[in-house]
Amino acid sequence: MTTRRRMMPRSSVSTVFASSSPLADDLDLFRRRLLQNPRQVSAIAPSSRTLARAMTMGLGPASGRVVEFGPGTGRFTEAILARGVPPANLTLFELDEEFIQHLRARFPGVTVLQAGAEAAHEYLWPGVQTVVSGLPLLSMPEPLRRAIVAAAFRILAPRGTYVQFTYGPRPPLPPDIIAALGLRVNKGHQIWANLPPARVYRFRRA
Numbered sequence: 001m002t003t004r005r006r007m008m009p010r011s012s013v014s015t016v017f018a019s020s021s022p023l024a025d026d027l028d029l030f031r032r033r034l035l036q037n038p039r040q041v042s043a044i045a046p047s048s049r050t051l052a053r054a055m056t057m058g059l060g061p062a063s064g065r066v067v068e069f070g071p072g073t074g075r076f077t078e079a080i081l082a083r084g085v086p087p088a089n090l091t092l093f094e095l096d097e098e099f100i101q102h103l104r105a106r107f108p109g110v111t112v113l114q115a116g117a118e119a120a121h122e123y124l125w126p127g128v129q130t131v132v133s134g135l136p137l138l139s140m141p142e143p144l145r146r147a148i149v150a151a152a153f154r155i156l157a158p159r160g161t162y163v164q165f166t167y168g169p170r171p172p173l174p175p176d177i178i179a180a181l182g183l184r185v186n187k188g189h190q191i192w193a194n195l196p197p198a199r200v201y202r203f204r205r206a
């Protein structure tokens with residue numbers, strides 16, 4: 001028996017991988033910054049659009065103020081805006097200068113701060129509804145991890161949510177931090193369409 005495989009026309013293949021396509025540009029930028037600063041970037045590729053959709057589930061035009069930690073090339077940023085969050089309601093915290101220039105050019109109207117997520121409470125008033133974190137939390141030293149999540153809950157409204165993905169089999173925060181901050185956690189489905197597969201966790205005050 002013969003099988004017929006649908007082949008992509010040559011022109012489409014070259015369009016998908018064209019060096020000037022936004023996806024290829026993002027990948028180039030990401031790889032360059034990863035080589036320059038592997039500890040800070042700490043991932044082999046930008047997150048997939050499937051993971052970005054899972055991270056931004058439930059957001060919409062009436063979501064109030066939203067903050068993103070560690071946006072990188074902006075994979076979650078574009079998903080947050082696609083959900084209808086107005087650019088003026090979105091603030092990004094990123095350390096890498098080249099990512100920052102890229103984000104400012106790509107997302108006009110969004111506030112992009114060159115600052116560590118652990119200092120978020122020094123820049124913003126409380127009352128944020130959602131913090132979406134693309135930070136490599138598990139590869140960070142424990143005091144920094146604790147400071148980042150504490151900063152998130154200093155700016156979050158009482159019923160606000162901290163959304164964090166992880167590649168590991170366990171929650172991205174150890175039980176002692178969850179207990180010390182008085183949080184409860186909701187574990188999402190495994191997202192296989194990501195490199196590597198990831199899982200989304202949502203933290204709220206208990």
Ligand SMILES: C[S@@+](CC[C@H](N)C(=O)[O-])C[C@H]1O[C@@H](n2cnc3c(N)ncnc32)[C@H](O)[C@@H]1O
Nearest residue numbers: 043046047070071072093094095096116117134
């Ligand atoms: C794993 S990359 C994720 C990029 C993007 N969120 C994604 O999922 O494709 C982590 C990003 O966090 C940034 N980052 C690392 N430590 C940070 C910190 N303390 N505060 C803010 N951003 C940080 C890095 O520069 C990098 O852009």
